[in-house]
Amino acid sequence: MKKVYIAYPLRGNVETNIKSATEICKKISEEGKVVPFSPLHAFEFLSAEGDQTQAMKYCFALLRSCDELWVHGDWQNSEGCLMEIGFARDHGISVKWVV
DSSP: OEEEEEEOOOSSSHHHHHHHHHHHHHHHHHHTSEEEEOHHHHTTTSOSSSOOHHHHHHHHHHHHTOSEEEEOSSGGGOHHHHHHHHHHHHTTOEEEEOO
16 A cells, blocks of 8 residues: 655644544545555654654654655645655655645
């Protein structure tokens, strides 16, 4: 199965954003065609406030192991999503914008 990194903004309304990302991952997993990897879930033990350097290192390590990056939500206003998109492009990882 294809491994897909699910990019979704975290900051702002953290609880709502994690809930939205959860629903996206559930829907994807029910289709049974790809394995969704959500950094919001994998690294939620790191605070959404303050310096995100360590979180982004973890995100990039996870993204590097995925086949595609699927971008959801209000990514245009998310520093983390924009960094993930740049990283994917720099490393030849396909990017898909999901509406």
